[in-house]
Amino acid sequence: MVYQIYPRSFQDSNNDGIGDLNGIKQRLPYLKKLGVDVLWLNPIYQSPDVDNGYDIADYEKIQPDFGTMTDFDQLLAAIHENGLKLVMDLVVNHTSDQHKWFQESKRSQDGPYADYYIWRDPVDGHEPNNWGASFNGSAWTYVPERGQYYLHLFAPEQPDLNWENEEVRQQVYSLMRFWLDKGIDGFRMDVINMISKVPGLPDGPLAQGAVYGDSSKFTTNGPRLNEFLQEMNREVLSQYDVMTVGEMPGVTPELAQQYTSLAGTELNMVFQFEHVSLAGNPDRRLGKWNDQPIKLSELKKSLSRWQEGLDGKGWNSLYWNNHDQPRAVSRFATDDSKYRAKAAKMLGTTLHFLQGTPYVYEGEELGMTNAHYTQLQQYEDIESLNAFHEYVEKEKIVDEQTMLEYLAHMSRDNARTPMQWDDTQNAGFSAAKPWFALNPNYREINAKDELAEQDSVFYYYQKLIKLRHQEAVIRYGSYQLLDPKDEQVFAYLREFQGTTLLVINNFTTETVERDYDQGKGKLLLANYPAGKLTELRPYESRAYLL
Ligand code: GLC
Ligand code: CA
DSSP states (O other): OEEEEOGGGTOOSSSSSSOOHHHHHHTHHHHHHHTOSEEEEOOOEEOOOTTTTSSOSEEEEEOGGGOOHHHHHHHHHHHHHTTOEEEEEEOOSBOOTTSHHHHHHTTOSSSTTTTSBOEEOOBTTBOSSOBBOTTSSBSEEEETTTTEEEEOSSOTTSOBBOTTSHHHHHHHHHHHHHHHHHTOOEEEETTGGGSSOOTTOOOOOOOTTOSSBOOHHHHSSOTTHHHHHHHHHHHTGGGSOOEEEEEOTTOOHHHHHHHTOTTOSSOSEEEOOGGGSSSOOSSGGGTTOOOOOOOHHHHHHHHHHHHHHHTTTSOBEEOSOOTTSOOHHHHHSSOSSTTHHHHHHHHHHHHHTSSSEEEEETTGGGTOOOOOOOSGGGOOOHHHHHHHIIIIIISOOSOHHHHHHHHHHHOTHHHHSOOOOOSSGGGGTOSSOOSSOOOGGGGTSOHHHHHHOTTSHHHHHHHHHHHHHHOHHHHHOEEEEEOTTOSSEEEEEEEETTEEEEEEEEOSSSOEEOOSSGGGSEEEEESSOSOOTTEEOTTOEEEEEO
8 A cells, every 4th residue: 555745744854844855764664653565755856836846847856845866865765674665756747847848948949849848829819729727727828939839737837748759758768767767666647648639739618608628638548648658668667666656637447447457558557536526516617616525325336436447457546635635534524523533434444445556645544634724825725826816806706705615625735734743833743834834733633642542543544554464355355335325324345265345334423224234244343342233323434354
């Protein structure tokens, strides 16, 4: 299983308020104790930080805030000494506009880097098509020196690389080798299914009343994606013993069968977005922004589709949250206060006993919650701020209070508050003022208390991880959903070589009665002390070996 670290918010070692590589090194004993196998670090490369490191200016340099290349080499060595592996973020759909390639590319229409990005002539003095960018506004920005527009599916400071250009691909492979030759153990590939665009870049569909078209049909899972991934695999990945996971918005199980095929010609796993996109806004223009609960039957349907779709054909990644998603317990449980710890354990059980590789995002193992911010000034993330300005101030399609509620529910900043290590000032994250405010609940929710309390979320996660290592049925078993329409309980079976695992999870704050014939099984794990056999208390989870 993989533990995700958001380096800015994990541990500050030199008291400048920003988490860093030496901070991660200091916390290896904690991660060892939890029992994780692999660490994935969000980007640590040189970056102007318009999108917190997802805008890379130099792929072969460490962001000075995080330390030096020597610090990196020492961290990697320490990770390996501890028997752990390291996966790095690979962000190659786009670079920073400060990258040398872009600085050269924007100067003129000829020159060695002219074709490294996606440049188009104006059409009738306007943008080449109607596409909107992920962080609002047009996906095109005009550069007078070239008299052309360049494409950026994210912020204007994140120009998209032109993967049609063979030289660009070779540059990417070379930077991958740079890190692999240092001995890293794999890559998490940022929006990697966006590297092949449909030729001609046609206009996207317009939602009712929307200013910009939706480009996704023409920019995700594009016509040359398999070819590019196979080439990358042939030229680079297959030469090393590594794991890969591709972040893929809009991927389907059918496509993931190709991308993660067990033949091993592309990637090992993908991050799909279906289960984190189930609640939406009825006003399509507002995209992901909403404050709606998720219907359990839909969550079950979606996760089951992926379980069944990839069984024996590909491999799933399993996650509730990451640096782009709100905190699991605040989102997938309706109560993150009174029953917070129970709910956190229940969610852990539901996810970790599925087939696939589980990912735990820093603080999830403590049951950390959303920040519950109420004012715009408390936010930092470019996506959240841009969305507010666009929808509240510019387009005026939502009022301020409602949008603040959407941010509180969905903002990426909920995941980015510093790690809560203890109850001292700044939660033991830093002696200086942290780059981003702490969640005020750090005095009640922190690693120190969790480690001191036998019945904590931390030790429950430790058990989940250990059980996966021990029980083949958890790793390899087939999957069968029970009672798909049940809106209160998520129950399923896993089966492997004559062993059956029954997993039962109450997703509500109510006590409910359910009979799955659990009496004939042996209890493997539960988040409550023994109770009545068929009674499930609020957020109760039980797993039985039958
Ligand atoms: C991915 C990253 C996200 C980033 C975006 C653009 O979705 O996870 O944090 O903003 O790509 O690079
Ligand atoms: Ca620091």
